[in-house]
């Protein structure tokens with residue numbers, strides 16, 4: 001099980017337990033009703049409505065976006081930062097237990 005702390009689009013911080021390694025970060029957020037994660041494309045990396053900002057302490061463990069994700073992030077450059085990721089492209093793993101992310105304002 002993976003524990004993740006989300007700061008939702010309203011600034012409300014909530015710790016979610018129970019993420020599994022077959023889920024994406026977006027799927028965990030949706031399953032727990034985190035405000036601000038619309039995930040309109042269902043995880044196909046084509047909408048950017050799952051944009052999150054990774055806590056700086058965790059960016060090394062979440063890794064870098066691939067070329068397709070980077071292209072999507074580039075399209076929302078006004079809200080994306082160097083620590084921005086699409087939650088649907090982050091696969092949960094034990095290494096991410098304790099992760100903290102902030103849902104982007106869009």
Ligand code: FES
Nearest residue numbers: 041043047048088
């Ligand atoms: S859910 Fe659409 S890009 Fe992540």
